[in-house]
Amino acid sequence: MNLHREFIFACDWGSEASSSNNNTPSNCEDQSTPGLCPAAHTNTGQDIMKRAAAKQLIERYFYQLLDGCGNPNCDNKYCASSGEARNLTPNEAAAEAIKLFYKEARLCDSLPNKVPRTEANACDSSASTTCTTSKSKDITDNKEELQSGESSIENHESTSQTPETSQNKSQQDDHKTPSHNNGAPLTEERICQLCDECLRSKAPQPLIRALGEAFTQPAILARCFQSKLRLDSDSSGGKNTDKESKAMCSSSDPDKDVDSVAGPELDVVSCRKAFGYLAKVPSEYYSSALVTALTTLAENMEIDLRITKKMSIEDAVNCFVIAFEVPDLGCSDYLEIALPALCHAAEHLPVKAQAKLARVWAQHCKDSLRHILETLQQLITLRVISTNYTRHFQLQDDESVTLATKLMKIVYYANMLAGVMESNTLREEPVVIASQLDPLGDALDHLYPLSSMKNSKQSQPDDPLAIELDINVLDARKPYLPFEEFYNEPLSDTIEMDIDFANYKTEISNGKKFAFLKYPFILTAATKSLGLYYENRIRMYSERRVSLLHAVVGAAPPMPFLRLKVRRSHLIDDALVELEMVAMERALDLKKQLVVEFEGEQGVDEGGVSKEFFQLIVEEIFNPDYGMFTHQPDSHTVWFNPTSFETEAQFTLIGIVLGLAIYNNVILAVNFPMVVYRKLTGKKGSFEDLADWNPILYNGLKYMLEYEANDLEEVFYQTFRICYQDVFGNTIFHDLQENGDSMFVTQENKKEFVDLYADFLLNKSVETQFKAFRRGFVMVTDESPLAALFRPEEVETLVCGSKNFDFNELEKSTEYDGGYTSESQTIKDFWSIVHSLSLDDKRKLLQFTTGSDRVPVGGLSHLKLVIARNGPDCDRLPTAHTCFNVLLLPEYESKEKLQDRLMKAISYSKGFGML
Known part of the structure; x- marks a missing residue:
């Protein structure tokens, strides 16, 4: 009997043990116990030694709680040999052991007979840790552990439980508690049965085990919640039917693809009903265990998709559909651990699988699209506002954000397919502009590759997923969710567009760096306009250099x-x-x-x-x-x-x-x-x-x-x-x-x-x-x-420009110069007058100060107006430098005089007073 493996299984699936891991944040700075930190991914020798030491201590606490130290006079309240300790199941002991480890509770000097010697254990500590998110975990040991974990727990319960716990187990057997799945897929009926039993007995272990068995193994999860038609055909043993189904799955007809995945194989309605029933169970019973299971599922899917390549498109799609139908777990670990892992696995989906997933979501999961989108937006927002990005760790380097954005692209296309689409034949004929040869310009572009805009039409190739789906945003007459819901304003405000634009235009030696401009649906129009501004300015500078080079060689006068x-x-x-x-x-x-x-x-x-x-x-x-x-x-x-x-x-x-x-x-x-x-x-x-x-x-x-x-x-x-x-x-x-x-x-x-x-x-x-x-x-x-x-x-x-004339935003963003501050009386009088103006007069004020009566993209907060003091009280009218959005305002002695001069200036400003 492998007690070490049994302990890990108990830790992973014990509901309280898993929830105790919530005390360690995913971005934990303290790596003194990296084996317990869900975000730890290091494999250095020091980390391995720390993991081994941590595991030894936790195992000692575990067996001390479960079996005791053997001293009949023990006074340690955390030892089963003392009269103070209560009887615990293996799951409860695993949870309590982790808590005691964090508290550095007392350990008995004498060890229980069943404590395994770590150095003699066949399981290599570097290949398997208590950290369920470690990507260095060996796949073979992982699968072995999942398959044998259940029998090892049962063996341990039969050999080491106290009479009281044995009696409890017998009573539960008398009540015919639902037993383990033994690899059988979940169904709506089984989820309902397990949830009812959990609510009745307040014992979540059977529910947790069933979820764990299904959600950790992609091959099992892909067969969960099958439709009645599929189940009947499977039970009849008809191999021909199965072959026909696989043939439909590989069909080039998109409609047949959708039906084959979500029709005869996956019953999305049944899946949704089952999870709706699961939501009635208090989330603290199963949320942490389900987070661990989803994380393991994502890791196994990534291995199957990227390394072994043995997972079929249909299985991968079914797994993602089911995983994102899981109700809100109300657990921070889901956003910090499980969801990033699922996004990481989704990155390795082939284009055909991404297209199939988009079609299934569009046709069968419309009601879930908003939940999926909001969950991804929460992940991105949480990472953006909680991370201090620097030049060495940029927003584009944060995999949690970038991979969530890539997955959101599938949701974006699904959202269009779920809405009202028009025919893709209504296209304007392309306009062909004859290119003009400019040898000097071509030579200069060769010297300055970043400034070469001649091929910028090809800088954004057609998206392979859009080609596979045969979809264009122009055909989306009315998407299921408004396009604006895909904007992420915290990300748009945080992004450094100069860096993103450079990534967008430049290829580095090991491939293209991530650029949000290639996923424009997530950026606000104001942020994208800045990227367009960089593009246009570089083109202008390039043409200016070409013109100067022409002048140098005497080819043409400088223009x-x-x-x-x-x-x-x-x-x-x-x-x-x-x-x-x-x-x-x-x-x-x-x-x-x-x-x-x-x-x-x-x-x-x-x-x-x-x-x-x-x-x-x-x-x-x-x-x-x-x-x-x-x-x-x-x-x-x-x-x-x-x-x-x-x-x-x-x-x-x-x-x-x-x-x-x-x-x-x-x-x-x-x-x-x-x-x-x-x-x-x-x-x-x-x-x-x-x-x-x-x-x-x-x-x-x-x-x-x-x-x-x-x-x-x-x-x-x-x-x-x-x-x-x-x-x-x-x-x-x-x-x-x-x-x-x-x-x-x-x-x-x-x-x-x-x-x-x-x-x-x-x-x-x-x-x-x-x-x-x-x-x-x-x-x-x-x-x-x-x-x-x-x-x-x-x-x-x-x-x-924007249609939102919010002058409160303009007041907040305005800067002052020449002695004025926001507390100056002239400034207070100025804003009091401005807020009382009609819309037409406000337009005139914008025209006078900026040269345009339109609100810039993103609102007046992006205008950056400057009000400068232009001397003491006088009879002069206000003036403006429209090129720089600067208003020159004398310090008038009264509010009435300020209003009179300002209204005259903005009413008769064309060709006068603007510099």
Whole structure:
């Protein structure tokens, strides 16, 4: 009988013993007893010696509690030979032994006869420790221990129990307590039976043993909670049925894959019911033991997936589905130990297994998606806020965070599949921009590989999991959970984007380092915009160096910037003419830093003049009198004029202006409907896009789709000929089908009518104008990871800024200079006046101080306004350095005078008072 192995088994599965390990945190700094620390993974000689010493002491406590020291006069209350000690089961003794070890309780001098000699033990202490999370544990010993642990405990109970405990055991046998599974998979009925018995007898050992047997061995867990169909086929001994099932599992049809995993094999509903019943049992009875079991399960799965490669895709998927259906354990060890171990095992899932898991979660576990996501978010947040990251240990080096992010990607795709998906055939034709050869630029890029942006389109290859699932975020019309729930704000606030961006762009010798930019769903739009800013700035600097190198060799005059010299009275003509010349001669110059100069005005453009330029040009371009865009009165948006007299080149130049605004980190006051941003990122407009394009038309068509009566023709009296008005009020007719005027809309063809109607309004009627517009936009952004990092909703935020005008955030983030502090009376009066302003006046204040009336991505807290004292009381108006967001404010003598001067300044600021 291997007493050492018996003791480990008792420690692992004793509920109180396992819970006692909670006293040692997972990030334990004190490694004096590393064998007991769940997070210890070291294998140094010193650690091995410490583990061996710790095990010896705990074993002595264990047998002292269970068998005593043999001294009839013993006065040690922690010894079974004294009259003070109570009778303990092996599980209880294991738990108490660990507690006594931590307390350094008294040990008897004489040892009980059954204490094993550690040096004579066949189990190598370096290969097996009481730390259940140690990755150095030998797989063979681990499996042996799990298989023989139960019989060894039973043998020990039969040989070393006191008469009282033997009597208790007999009484339990009389009650027909559910015995061990002996390797049989769990079922809903068995879980219910074990839970009932646990609640009745207050003895959790049978439940713990059953969970332990199943959850430590992937081969057993994968067969748990099988459907009735599968069980019946197995009991009939039909090998042909099993072969058919395996053939279905390997089928290339995604639907058959899902059914084969979660249909005839795994009954998710039964699994969920069983765990719902388990949740009725107090978690302290089983939580710690289940954490240990899940950790062991993850380690064994990792070995099977990474080393032995003997685990099938179906078994791996079933194990993960069941593991994440486990109810909330309410145990910190789950987040600190078990969940990171499961994430580590999930990293080794092949792409086909990841895709299958995403499909199963999407089709059969929709109700669990939020719980899985929240659990992963808790793990990431806990690690981020509790860890002090440095340059030597960065956020990207924390495996608990990075592996949880990788697993969250599977949940992300499952969330899209579980929602409303559109056809992946509605794609805009790709815009091809002819590349321009630049030998000097190529040579410079060879010298500065990090600054090479020419191949940035390939820097983010298509995600293999997305390819396997044949899924694109553009097709997700309505995900099951909002995309915003995948943001992790603590992580986004903590991440050092310069480091992450370098990882994103650079390959190191041993492979690619982890970059959160490759998992953009977890980052807020504000954080990703910083990564885009780095990308664009490096591109600008690269073009500047190329230009200077051209000048050095005499190839061309130096043009380090994209300079636009415009007149305020002819703003559109001057800007579009100059941009057209640049686009025709050398389109690469569009990727240089923009510098704007207003003719006849002094000022150096450090960003503020460009902001004003974009603000003014947008106001004119989208003016209805200009005729390029029309206003939608219901949605207060602008749309392309299908009957515009402007040339395609004009729309191309408007696209260039929009692209330049993003490229130069300028927010615009444009009011496009969301369908424009979807089309810019490559998705054609469809019926659902009419909701914010023309709400009245959308509601009318939706009512037609929902109308089920047989008199649809008489009620709507609609044919396949539609009419619309141009900007001059003329009515124009268009047939959606040939001879559309004679084809009435019926119950059978109403869906076709709606789709054709939406396609004409959003795509075909403005195809020429939008294609030219998108071409101009792509000319600037083609080498940017814009589409890879941002969803269409985020691109809108990137272009238009946030819609949250929270000036309390601005007040908290504002800095002061020149003698002002937050306690200065002038500052208090200033904020009192600002908070009382109307929204229009607040916009004017932003326009005056920053050059833009839009809120930056992430809110006003990201604006970083500076208010500086500009001398004592005087009659001068406030001024502003818009390039640096600095407001120069004299120290006015009264609040009334401050309000008067401020309102005059912000009301008459264009071309005056802004430097």
